[in-house]
Amino acid sequence: MQHITTNDGVRLCYKETGPSDGPPLVMIHGWSGSKEYFTLNVEPLARKCRVFSFDLRFHGESDKPAWGFHVARLAADLHDLIGALRLTKPALLGSSLGCAIIWSYVELYGQS
Numbered sequence: 001m002q003h004i005t006t007n008d009g010v011r012l013c014y015k016e017t018g019p020s021d022g023p024p025l026v027m028i029h030g031w032s033g034s035k036e037y038f039t040l041n042v043e044p045l046a047r048k049c050r051v052f053s054f055d056l057r058f059h060g061e062s063d064k065p066a067w068g069f070h071v072a073r074l075a076a077d078l079h080d081l082i083g084a085l086r087l088t089k090p091a092l093l094g095s096s097l098g099c100a101i102i103w104s105y106v107e108l109y110g111q112s
Contacts, residue, residue: 001061004084006077008068013061014054014081018046024087025049028078030096034060037095052090054081056097071097075104 001013015035025045029037035053045051055062057077058069068074078101082090094102 003062004081006057006080008065008073010057010065010068010077011063012054012057012077012081014052014085015042016050016052016085017042018048018050020050022046022048022050024085024090025051026078026082026087026090026092027051027053028092028094028098028101029053029056029059030094030098032059033095036060049091052081052085052087056101071100071104072108074101075108078102078105079109
């Protein structure tokens with residue numbers, strides 16, 4: 001499994017699917033989910049997009065530290081993921097908590 005390390009030392013696991021030159025799409029699952037939440041969506045989307053699905057901290061195969069479970073920190077994790085993967089203007093798709101993370105991300109980092 002591929003992973004990145006956040007700026008506070010947490011390992012986040014992710015999957016990348018689709019053409020390397022496709023427009024980037026990052027999928028963010030909800031509370032108690034994992035990157036597998038989007039399994040049925042990845043293949044059709046990956047025909048045209050470079051799809052990234054990842055496990056939030058405390059979820060799936062990502063680290064489960066004793067700190068950092070609040071929406072702003074999860075948005076910072078998303079920011080770290082986008083930066084580490086050098087994604088330019090990715091589309092963000094969220095479900096449940098994933099939507100709150102996107103809203104916090106836009107509030108903290110803007111739309112770029």
